[in-house]
Amino acid sequence: MRTKLLSAAVAACALLVAAPALAQGVKIGILNDQSGVYADYGGKYSFEAAKMAIEDFGGEVLGQKVEIISADHQNKPDLATSIARRWYEVENVDMITELTTSSVALAVQDLSKEKKKIDIVVGAATSRITGDACTPYGFHWSFDTHALAVGTGGALVKAGGDTWFFMTADYAFGYSLEKDTSEIVKENGGKVVGSVRIPLNSSDFSSFLLQAQSSKAKVIGLANAGLDTTNSIKQAAEFGIVKSGQKLAGLLMTLAEVHGLGLEAAQGLVLTEAFYWDQNDKTRAFSERFFKRTGRMPSMIHAGTYSSTLQYLKAVKAAGTKDSDAVVKKLKELPVDDAFAQGKVLENGRFVHDLYLFEVKKPSESKKPWDYYKQLAVVPGDKAFPAAKDSGCPLTK
Structure with a gap:
C-alpha cells in the first residue's frame, strides 16, 4: 500500500510539474x-x-x-x-x-x-x-549576401559594369555584402577599384559619394540597406552621379525602399529580391x-x-x-x-529557394499603385546559395 501511495504521489507531482509547461503553449x-x-x-x-x-x-x-x-x-x-x-x-x-x-x-x-x-x-x-x-x-x-551578390553583382558585371567602388555600411552586414559581391565581380572578370566604410544611420553621404565619383568606377555598389540606401540614392542624384554615366547598384533593396524613393528617383535600379507581390x-x-x-x-x-x-x-x-x-x-x-x-x-x-533579378520601372511604365518592378531573370536557388558542404559551416564537416 505504501509503495502504491508513493507511486501515486510521484505521478501527481510529475503532472503538477508538466501542467505549467502545457499551459504555456x-x-x-x-x-x-x-x-x-x-x-x-x-x-x-x-x-x-x-x-x-x-x-x-x-x-x-x-x-x-x-x-x-x-x-x-x-x-x-x-x-x-x-x-x-x-x-x-x-x-x-x-x-x-x-x-x-x-x-x-x-x-x-x-x-x-x-x-x-x-x-x-x-x-x-x-x-x-x-x-x-x-x-x-x-x-x-x-x-543572404551571397545570393544578393550572385543576383545583382553578377548581372551588372555581365552587362558591362566591370569596375566597382563600394559604399559599405560599417558593421558585419556591410562587410559581408562587400566581400561576397567583390568575389562575384572578380569571378566574372571585373575589378574592385576601392571602397569606403560608412557608419550606420548616417545623414550626410556627400564625402563618401565624392570618393565614389572620383574613383571613375562604372558601378557604385551600395552595400547598405534601409534608410541608408534611400538617402545614398537621393544624395547621389544631387551630385548627378547617374547622369554622368556611373551606375548605382542597390545591393540590398526591397520594395519598402523603392516605395520610399518613388519611381522618379528609383527608376532603372537593378536589384535582387526573393519575393514580389505581383508575381x-x-x-x-x-x-x-x-x-x-x-x-x-x-x-x-x-x-x-x-x-x-x-x-x-x-x-x-x-x-x-x-x-x-x-x-x-x-x-x-x-x-x-x-x-x-x-x-x-x-x-x-539555409532555406534554399529561387530569387529574382528586377529592374525598377520608369514612372511611365507603372500602370497601378505599387507596380514597381519588371523581372529580368530568375536566380535559381542552387546558384544563389552554396551547398551546405561549401558554406563553411562546421556542422557539415
Missing part, C-alpha cells in the same frame, strides 16, 4: 528594428506578417495556443541579447525570428545555441549565419490581405517572416512536441511551400 518572438533605419524594411510590418501566419495556422498547435510578442532591438547587439535572454529564461519564448541587422542576428544566434532555442533569421543578410557562424538551432530564411495569384492573394492590414505591399522581409513563422508551426506539429531538437529535425526535413517561396532547408539551416 507555444510562444514566438519578433525581434527587430521598429524605430530606426530599418523600421520600414521590417519593423511592425514583419510583426503583422507573423500574426497572419499564426492566424492561417489556426492559432494553436498540439492543442496549445500560439502566442506572439515583439520588441525593438534598436540595432544594438547588447540590447538584443538582453531581450532574447529575458524572453528565453523568463518569458518562455520558444523561437525568435526576423532579427534585422547582422550584428544582432549573430549575437542572438549565439545565445540561442547556448539556450538550445531556435532562431530563424529573416531580415539580416550576412552569409556567416549559415556559414562559419552556423549553429544546430540557427536558420536563415529569406536571402502570381498566390503572391497577389497574400499581399492583398497584408495590404488591408498595413496599408502597404509586403517585401521579401515581411513575406519571409510570414513563411518562417508558418514553417516553424508546421515543424512543431510534425514533431508532436515543441522540444527544440525534435523541431530542428523537422525543419530540415519538411519541404517549404507557401506564399513566400518553395524550396528546402539544408543541413546548415
